[in-house]
């Protein structure tokens with residue numbers, strides 16, 4: 001196990017030797033790369049990363065260039081977790097068989113979008129976690145298939161307009177509830193599961209470090225505001241992220257599972273002093289614009305009830321200690 | 323990418339080859355010819371951030387939130403803007419907590435001296451915020 005990198009404040013953090021370089025082709029203001037930098041700069045250990053097809057992979061590895069200054073592997077859209085579990089097993093075997101192959105600690109990470117996690121990559125993720133490989137899985141959750149032009153996924157929230165759940169005269173957009181992937185991964189008995197947002201950098205770095213130190217598979221759901229498909233100005237990414245956290249649309253919490261006692265420990269890492277109405281979060285984004293018409297106001301009311309219920313649920317689990 | 327690279331079959335690559343973390347003096351760091359650092363995205367930019375040294379408190383919010391690794395810190399202070407990789411998204415200016423801001427977006431063709439002369443005044447209505 002490597003040493004935990006000391007990161008007390010941003011000044012200290014800013015001395016990191018960057019491992020994800022500019023020159024990639026992600027849209028201006030894309031949160032994917034902010035999250036990636038916060039995670040890869042949170043450790044000094046060697047890294048081995050797999051990336052599923054999606055904006056991050058496509059834009060960071062346009063031939064003949066790569067933005068990754070770490071060991072990096074890509075195979076398909078549906079198998080980031082399968083690729084990293086095979087890599088981790090190979091690394092273990094070679095380190096045992098070949099003297100001097102790799103004596104320093106190596107950390108394994110899989111990055112995938114929500115399409116590559118909640119939908120198409122779900123079975124490979126579930127299998128890799130079940131087999132107990134030692135890796136961190138990070139879902140860059142921008143609530144849709146953005147690289148192919150913004151189709152709905154099982155992470156798209158109710159009322160969101162996408163190209164396959166368009167809003168119009170008769171429809172308010174997406175009808176299905178967003179899947180609770182964080183709870184599903186906790187149910188896989190991952191010892192560490194957490195939700196993060198890029199604007200809360202300290203919380204994100206701390207959780208990444210916890211995941212690096214935890215043996216076995218860990219899961220991080222990183223909400224990733226997408227200016228292009230959520231339809232807001234690129235300079236607003238961190239504003240949207242902050243309001244997302246302060247309205248509890250993206251509660252910052254973690255779940256630790258104890259394999260001895262089979263107990264789940266919920267921790268809410270941030271309680272907004274002044275909880276904002278979800279309306280404020282929605283008003284920032286073009287994908288919810290239609291909901292502000294009088295005939296669709298019931299969707300916003302329902303959102304508020306759902307978000308309040310979810311927030312209440314997480315805090316009750318925390319208070320009950322189970 | 324060299325001719326030699328292109329002609330290699332998958333079975334000729336070394337199994338389990340690893341790239342280790344960079345160690346040593348960051349200022350002496352050299353990048354591989356295929357690193358995207360050698361690719362310019364400067365032509366994406368419509369607006370560019372301009373830095374005003376006199377106002378900056380070196381909080382590094384702009385560094386941590388830049389999606390294009392284009393704020394280059396130096397010894398825990400603001401160092402410089404990398405105009406080869408900056409796409410002009412405006413996040414650095416948005417998160418800058420000083421009043422007036424130390425990073426302001428100007429039209430890409432504006433000369434730096436002209437931008438500094440036309441710096442916005444202090445916003446009297448806004449409280450300084452320093453949350454992260």
Ligand SMILES: Cc1ncc(C[n+]2csc(CCOP(=O)(O)OP(=O)(O)O)c2C)c(N)n1
Nearest residue numbers: 053054055077113114115116144145146147
């Ligand atoms: C098996 C397969 N099906 C479809 C595609 C086409 N495809 C490429 S990227 C992408 C969308 C990725 O969406 P997501 O995983 O949510 O990541 P995002 O781009 O939003 O970050 C799709 C459908 C593919 N590459 N492989």
Ligand code: SF4
Nearest residue numbers: 027030055146226228
């Ligand atoms: S479409 Fe969205 S997720 Fe994809 S690169 Fe653009 S901003 Fe990022």
Ligand code: SF4
Nearest residue numbers: 388408409411412414
């Ligand atoms: S405008 Fe955007 S890309 Fe350019 S330095 Fe600022 S945050 Fe980085």
